[in-house]
Structure formats: structure tokens, C-alpha cells
Amino acid sequence: MNNSCKSVSKLRNSWRNHNLCKFFEKSLLKDKTLNYVILHRHNSQAICVHKNRGKLFSKKYCFGRKLSNFHHGPEYGRHSFMAEEEITDEAATKILREHEMSMVMKEDFDSKNLNPVVGFDSNILPSNSPLEDRRAQAKFHHNTDLGMLFGVFDGHGGHQCANAVCDRLFMYLALALLPHKDLSVTLRDLDSGKPWPALLEWYQHSKLPPGKSLRPHQVQRLRRFMEKRLSGEIVISNIEDAMHHVCIELDSDILNDAQKQTVYKMLKHARPDLAAIDCAMSGAVACFAHISQDIITVANIGDCRAVLGSRDMVKKDRWIATPLSRKHNAMNEEEKQRIYSEHPEFERGNIIKNERLLGSLAPFRAFGNARFKWPAKTINEIAFLSTDSDDDIGVGGDYRIPDQSNWVLPFYRSPPYLTAKPDIIQHEIQPNDAFLVLATDGLWETMHKHYVIQLIGEQIDRMEGKTDMNNADISASDILDTDSAFFGFEDTNAATNIIRHCIGQTFDGSSRRQVRSMLNLPQRESRFYRDDITVTVVKFNPLG
Template sequence: MSKTFSGWILRTAKRQVNLLQEGKRSYSQCLQRRGQARWRRAHSGSAAARLCSPPLCSSDRSYRHTAEDVRYQLLPQQINDLLRANEQSVKMADGEGRNRGTVLKMESNILASNSPCEDRRSAATCLQTKGNLFGIFDGHAGAACAQSVSERLFYYIAVSLMPQGTLEEIEFAREHMKPVLPILQWYKHKNDYMPREMASLYVDHLRVFWQELIELDNGSGMSVADAMAYAFQRLDSDISLEAQHYTDNEFIKNLALEIAFSGSTACVSHIDGVHLHLANCGDCRAVLGVQDEGGAWSGVPLTEDHNAFNLSELQRVRSEHPEEEDVVSDCRLLGLLMPLRAFGDVRFKWSQGLQKSVLHGACNAEPLNIYQYSPTNYHTPPYLTATPEVTYHKLRPQDKFLIMASDGLWDFLDNQEAVRLVAEHLSDIREPRISMGKRSLGTMHNLLLQRRSSGIHRPDPNVATHLIRNAVGTNEDGELDQERLAAMLSLPEDLSRMYRDDITVTVIYFNSSAIEAQYQDGEQRR
């Protein structure tokens, strides 16, 4: 094993196991307070219960001290440049498209805290079946697993949905080295990294998967719920097997191990007409923005966070390991991992014997001794699963948008606050249009001054950026604070993660008219 990768394994092990030891207590306290804040939000629903200033640290004095230590004060334009660097906006198919116009557009953004960023996102249209796919992936112990899952999971879902005849056509083309039917149309931002070193291995394993589906002879393909659940589990299994497969290519071997030993949560939506399916594995979240007939807005969560603050999830994990009292301690799996479901993280899935064997074989020398960092209560693996919780929602005309985001956003905003921010952005309440007409320049000037004095502004055309700006920059009084925003964005890398996580947001807007039309079509066909 290369020295670089050996060092990475050691750093990963220390990061996961010694989080509560060896001088890391302050960071642990930050994370614990973040979890406590989530608990308060879940049980109170009060805006006062959310994390304010400081967001993740242990005391107000700690935040003030950090803010004072930041010498570099960002200018407004520099703040905008940082916030908007990863913006993405895509208009989806119109009324003639495969989704029959129920999805108008999606807007997305990523704000990194870790260096490199450990979050990923994906968006694509299924070309051989119906529907659009959107995904949020939150990595930990590095970005390798999140990167791999963001590249591959949609293919596994799309293939699972294909009818028998399409799968056979794809296999025939592959077997005879002819052009294969395109599976997905991707919507990628220029900064969405797509490494190609593992492409051949990924295609080979995807082919094995569709060959197995052909042998199942499932006729018209799986249901969406079954396809999503099966794809999650199968991809996680392939990630595990790839780390156990030894090749002569040292780089690929090390990268496969890095992917398997790091981890990632995932939240994926599949939208086909009025049919919305969500598959969630971990603590990313999806919230539906609903507007009633009176114009009032509400946030409806469509996923459950898989962490220790979800009592049913906590009970599930404990019931699978009834003899182990410390299976969840300090709000973490084995005292180490916050999400209770995730891809990768084979240190929580493999037996210690298998871990030792794989690492020994990879090293071709003395096995890398990571067991000095292993928890003493590691008795009955696997402790972690990538099995998603799949939910279904039939879209209604009052369903206006869907917010999907990594937990970095939800550390600052509760569901209702996020929906309110998007609703204000959508309805244009905060930025009324000023008609020039016959107004004098003096009148226009006064209107602009009134807008500025009342705080009415909407600097971000992209709603995901609007959410991120307000999440990071809102103070304890619920007001957008430019000084706080500048300080949070100016934090050096070694401090930034103590105050905020990577934040990834995708907002999907629905076409109410198209949804209503589908209901009317359904009534006419009866």
C-alpha cells in the first residue's frame, strides 16, 4: 500500500474513533450541541430553538473571539462570488417532455466548509424510462464515497426500472461492441468533479447488475420504490466488493479502499408526472413546500433523519444488537458516527477479521494496524446499513416545490423557515417590481430608499443561494447580518468546520397547472 494511502487510513481512523479524545473535545462539544439543537427544533418547532450565533460552537465568547481573529473582511461582491461559485439552474422538460411538465426547473448550490468539500449533488433524466432523478450526497471521512455514489447510484436505479426487452437490447449492444442506448441525461455544473479513473470498473459492475436483472426476467421492470431500495443496497454491496478485489493497478486498488472506508449519506428523489418517490439513507432531508387556498405556507417533511435523535431509528439499531449497551453512545454509532445509515463505512460493516485481511492483502506487508483505534464494543457487525427508507407522495396543485439539502443547511434552518425563505423568493414579495412609467427620477430614488430602509432586497436569483446566505448569515434576532456572513465565510479551513458543515441545496419547482391537468385527465379517463 502506498504511503499516501496508509497515511489516509490512519487519519481516517483517528478522525472517526478519536473524535472524543486527544484534544478533540471542543470539536465533539460543537457537534453535540448541533445535535441538541436539532432535538430542540424537532420537539418545539420554535424559531428561537434553532441554532443562532454561534451556530456550532460552545459559547458566545468562542464565536466573538473567532470573529475578531478574522483579519480579512470580505467585501459584498466577494461574498457574492463565494456564495455563487457553484450555482446551478436547469429548466426541465416542458409540457411535451417525459415528465409531462410537472417539474418546471431546479436550482442548486454548494457551499464548502471542508477542504476539499465532502458534499456532492446529482440531477438527471431517465432516457429509457420515465422520470427525473435528483440527489444530495453528504460524505464523511473524505469525499471519495460521496463522489462514487453521486456518479453511480442513478445508473443503478435507472437500470432497475428498465423492462426486460430494453435490458436485453443494451446487453446485446455491449456484447457486440455496438453503441449502447443512453441511460441518463445528466445535468452537471462545471465544478462537479467527475473522475474517470474508475469508469471502466464501474461500467463492468453495472453490466453485471443488468445481466442479473435479465436473468430475473422481471418483464416490465421493478416498481420505483423497489428499484430505489434495491439500487441503494446493490451499489453499497459493489463498493464493498470492489475494496476486496485486488488488481495490479495500485491507484485503483487504493481508491477502491478509500471509497469503502469513507462514507456517504444519500437522499434521492424520483419524479414521474405526479408521482414523487424519495429514498433516504442518513441525515440529508427533503421538505415539501405547500401553499393552501388562503395563501399560507407550510413545510411537510418527506424524509426522516437517520440519527440518534430519531427515536424509532435509535430503537431499530438497538434492537439489532440487543446485547450491546453502547451500540449508540454520545449520540453516535459506537460513539463515532452520527448517521445511522450510510454507504461505505466498511469499518462499521465488515468483521474485524475481514478488515485485517483486506488491509493486509493491500499492503503486501505487515497489516496496517488500525485496531488500536477500534472501539472495544465491536462485537456483532454489521452495525450500519445503506438500506434506504422509501416514501411516496402524489403531487397536488398546492405542492409548489421540494427542498433537498444536506444536514449542513438543517443545522441552521428548521423546515418551516426554509419553506418561508423559498416562498418569499418564489412569490417575489420581498422585491416588488417598480414600473418606470411616468415616475420622476426623484420618485424612483425615494422608492429605492424605502426598499433599502425596510430591508427589502433579493440579491440572489438562485433560490438555493438565497437559502444558504440566510442560513449562514442570520443572527440570533432572525435578521440577515452582513458582518456575521462575512465572518463565517472568512473563517480559515481549520476553524470553519467547527462552525458549519458543507451545505448543499437543491430546490425543485413544480408546475401546478400541469399537475392539475393530470388530475383532470385522470377524471376524464374514468
């Protein structure tokens, strides 16, 4: 935590209402169960008066992420900002590395189609409980010419939709890229009772929950997708078409599976599938990449990001960051204009409020989130599905159903307001392109893309012994005027290294203590300081 301090008296003098500040201080000293009060929040900073051994101290804290989504003003807390017992550096490293994985790829492409991917590093650092981020890595099982797939997925309002997208999206994409002849054979095999074919070889971390096996209705959805391709209803001529169609189809299937549950309400003794409703009512954003031969194709829905890292051919120790995705939120003016153009003029003042869709949702594109897509009548029908269910179940599984009147958002007049249509960017790999970073917004809201790319580039150079960074013309510390090497590069996994730097940032540099503090936060409070962070770094074979 930042040690930039003010005395309590100076802090009090900087406030308009001196008596109010005195009241807060007296409350802290009087109530032995209280340990701090946050007097002011701004972005990722907070002025906090906290108590330690009966005395008051004032500090400016950095929480590692913007706090603009949370309320401003006084907030009391019962945990201590100055923990009596801090975790050790070894314990912090163990936490950071719990979900990391690294893979070196075999040369399984033929000589004409060299595998552009030499390996990848990936890691997840949870903050939410349960974890809402997901990741997926796979290659095509029978046809290596089709390349490899990498994706990161960030759930919101629950983990269910992120689970579904992570488990099913690449299956749709594998079917989208199969030739018609193979599709016909696959359908015949399924009709004859053969098991679902192994289209993909997955790379899954053993400590994270494995993907669930396909349920019967999900298999039927995939069969229907194959039939649409064979009938010509869906025409796919390239990878961009495939990515576009699979995102739209999967989102439609998720919503239809939930909407179908209204039928069960009319059937006696029938019970709706609450898991399907969970999936549709929660949401997920995604950023995934298809890499084949020398082409990278990135599809993005929401505010996850993909950034390419390339070596500067003039200054060999400098790295260039090239975005391969566009964020779909209020920071993207084109995205705002797209939304305005799809709805009546009289709604313009209410569609985007406080930089959120209908004042509620930060990403402007996402899977699921049925409350932003269905007609109001359908939303109400789904809301009433749980009225005959047991009290401890309710719609959503993880929460009880709210008042039905709250399910339809204010100013909800011309749905759908949200889409799962992806933005797609294609890039031809150049000799100086070294790696691709896919990450959820837990990373990007805290670290600048140039800083991330420079850090990974420096790590690659050090591990390969190509340069002495003490004599380099530029380093990551030069980009943001911080000490980038406060840990050195003790993590061989590039994703873990980036996450360590991400949570270790403070206003006056970075520190091991900040890492220990961020990892030592109670689970119930961690989400107020940072989001789940998922990072995958895909490394390329040198070309040329």
C-alpha cells in the same frame, strides 16, 4: 457575529475558578501570537475572550452550527475574531454564487404526461477541503415518461464514497427501470463491443469536478446487476422496489470492490486498488427523488432531508412544510429501536453512545463505512494491505494508515451495525404543491424546515409579483422571530438565497456582517463553524 457582550470582569465573576480565568487573560496579553481563547462552548454559542490592539474584550459568538461534536473547555487560537480587513458584500456574493446553477426545463413530455418539473435551482457552499458534499440532477435520455432524478450526497471520512454514489447511483436506477427487452438489447450491444449506452442526460455545473467515466470493474458490476434482473434474482415491479434494490446493490458493490483487494496481497508484483479501499472505508449519506408525472418518490439514507413546500390554501401568503424523509440518527427513536432489535441484548449499552453508532458515527444508515459492516477479520486484512505500499500512499489516499489495532472499533461484536437500506416515501403532487427542497445536514442543523419553506415561498411570490409582503399576514421573520429580510431577496437562485440566510443567522437576528465573517474564515478553520451546505430546490408546474 453577535454583539451581545459582557465585560471581562463580569465574565470572570460568572466562573467558578477566578484564578483560572485570570490565567487565560494573562496568557493572551503575554503571548503576542495568541488572539483569543474560547472559555466555554454550548451548542452553537461560545463565550470568547479575544484581544484587539492589546486590549481584552468578551463576546458571545454564534458560529452558525452546533458545536456539540467538538470538545468543551478552553481553546487558544491564533487568528483574530475581529479581522483587520473584512471582505465586501460584493466579494461575499461572488463566493456564494460560485457553484450555483439554475435550469428551466423544456416541455419535453407529451400532452398526456406533462413534465411536473418546471425547473430547479441548486448550490453548494464548501467548508471541508476537499469538498465532501455532492449533488446530481438528471433525466432519462430515451424515455421521458420515466421522469427526472435529483439527489444530494454528504460524505464523511473523505469524499471518495460520496463521489462513487453520486456518479453511479442514478446509473443503477436507470437500469432498474429499463424494461427486460431493453436490458437484453443493451447486454447484446455491450457483448458486441459497443460503448456503454447514454441512459441519462446529466445537468452538471461546469466549475465542479465532473463525474468520472466508468472503470472496467464498475461496468462489470452494472452488467452483473442487469443479469440479476434478467434471471429473476432481482424483481422490480415499481419505483420503490427499484430504489430499494439499487441502494443495496451499489453499497454491496462498493464493499466488494474493496474486499476483493485482499486477493492481490497474495499475488507477487500485484498492487491493491487503494482507490477502491478509500471508497469503502469512507462513507456517504444520500437523499434523492424521482419525479414522474404527478408522483414524487423520495429515498433517504442517513441525515440529509427532503421537505415539500406547499401554499396554504386559506392564507395565501403562508407556506406549509411537509417532510418527505426521515432522519436516521439518534433523534429518531424508531431508528434506535431498529438497531437495538438487530443485535444481542448485552450490546445495548454500547451500540449507541453519545448519540453515535458505537460512539463514532452520527448517521445510522450510510453507504460505505466498511468498518461498521465487515467482520473484524476482514477489517484487519484490509488494514494490512498497505504495509508493503509506499509511505506516502497508505490506505485511504488522503491519510496514512493508523495502528492496525485501531481499525476494529471497540465493542465490535455482531456486525453489520450499519445498512444502506433506504426509507422511501411517496407523495402525489397536489395543486398547491410548489417546490421540493433537498439538502444536506449542513442546512438542516442550522435552519428549521418551516423557516426554509417560508423563505423560498416568499421569494417565489416576490419574483412573480403575486403579493406585497409588507402587507402579508405572515412572513419568514414571524416564524423564528428574526429579521428575514435583512438582505431582501437579492438572489434569484432560491438555493443561494437559503444558504445566504443560513450562514447569516445570529442570536438576535441576521446580518450581512455575519455572512461576510462566515465566508472570510480560513479554510483550515471553516469546518469548526459549519459543514458543507448543498441545497437543491425543484420547482413544479402548477396543476389543475
